Amino acid sequence: MFRTIPEPDWKLFKEFHSLLLERYCQRTLEELDQLRHKDAVASDRYFDIRELLKKRDKTLQKIFQDYRRSTAIMQLAAMRNAELLSDAELERFSAETQSDIKAWTGEE
Numbered sequence: 001m002f003r004t005i006p007e008p009d010w011k012l013f014k015e016f017h018s019l020l021l022e023r024y025c026q027r028t029l030e031e032l033d034q035l036r037h038k039d040a041v042a043s044d045r046y047f048d049i050r051e052l053l054k055k056r057d058k059t060l061q062k063i064f065q066d067y068r069r070s071t072a073i074m075q076l077a078a079m080r081n082a083e084l085l086s087d088a089e090l091e092r093f094s095a096e097t098q099s100d101i102k103a104w105t106g107e108e
Contacts, residue, residue: 005072009097013072020084021064028056073097077104 005013035048063078076093079085080101090098102108 003096003100004070005097006094009093010069010072012092013076016076016079016085016089017064017067020079021060023084024056024060024063024082028052028060031056073100074104077101080105080107 031052032049035045035052038045038048040048059082063075063082063084066075076085076097077100080090085101090101093101099108
């Protein structure tokens with residue numbers, strides 16, 4: 001079992017939460033734009049967009065919805081797995097929190 005995130009890391013997590021949510025949504029919108037301009041009939045593009053939104057909504061809920069201090073490390077690991085949390089951003093957290101995140105992601 002992992003420990004609760006320390007107060008300074010919790011404050012940093014709160015800062016990153018909205019930034020990474022925005023990054024996730026921007027990435028999704030770019031994917032949708034690619035599908036919208038795909039060379040295919042409208043119905044195929046529509047169903048592809050619908051499927052992508054279902055997948056992205058499910059991922060969004062998994063990563064961003066359970067916004068609590070007790071789940072912050074798991075959320076950060078999920079953000080890292082989704083390639084939303086960069087190396088430079090990860091390095092701003094304490095060594096202990098970095099270690100916990102890496103343990104969750106299998107990076108260690």
